[in-house]
Amino acid sequence: MHEISLVQNLFHQLADLAKQNKMSKVISVTMQIGPLSGVVIDSFQFGFDILSKDDDLIRGAQLIINTTAVTYRCSKCGATQQSSGVKPDGCSACDEQFLFAEGGDELILQKVEME
């Protein structure tokens, strides 16, 4: 459950952003989370819900999560295919088994709406 400590980091960052922008309430937080980020989205949402209850700045804020895809590139022919997480068994073009994963490890705070 390192999602909890990641949510804590996020809240520190939100507090800094609110201060810089002289805002007192966070309305929504948009995150981008990839299937290879090591973050379980349900746990992240759970941590956000629990911790925001005790945080005046963030209480009631909406968490919007955009998921990203992983691109698998064939080590032999270079063909690529997208996957939402599960690694394909082989290259769709030549059946080669060795595929390199590209991207999909994002855990990015994209934007924050505040008032």
Added chain:
Amino acid sequence: MCDSCGCASPSDHSHTKTVDVHESLFAANENIAKSNREHFEAMGAVAINLISSPGSGKTTLLEHTIEHLREEFRIGVIEGDIETERDAERIRAKGVPVVQLTTGGACHLDATMTHKGFHQLQKEPGGDKLDILFIENVGNLVCPTSFDLGEHHRIVLVSVPEGPDKPAKYPKAFTSSDTFLITKTDLLPYFDFPVEEAKAEALRLNPKIKVLDFSSKTGEKFDEWLDFLRNLATEVKRQTA
């Protein structure tokens, strides 16, 4: 007058603002990891992060490695554990500098904890000049994979009794590691663990991963691990010198 924007009336418009941030939540950890790496390199040490489920044989591997390589390399260890000092005591008994980080419940080490541990280690006798720094992470195949500690090399261990399906079940441990060690091979006669299949599965996830298998207990193929470590230490030193 409205406090937040200085307009005449606070009631006729809303003061919401959307800020584009686009920053990774791992960024803070990664910055500290980078500075850790500089600390390690300033000392000339190669840092190795060991990740596995509880009980895969990380501490046992370190005990035997220290016995074999003590005369060749100055070795130090940072031990991560949720509660106890036990692993550090086992390493201390081998006569090398060690610090125990008790994470107080956290299921992984992060760069900040490692940074603190490193400075503590420097104060231990012999801890100020190392060739190899081992960092034994908290026993867990999930959380530690997301946190760069500043290591030069990441190793994932799976022991024979755990079964060969770990790469398939915990892919990130394998995609983020440089080397995969299959440990406790003396137990192969008692467990169904097709070594070649496990290797192939790991390679399928990460074509660049290096795979070794050995037993710390009987010493079977342990020399291959020691040679691997010698090469790694020399290689990283050459690259970072």
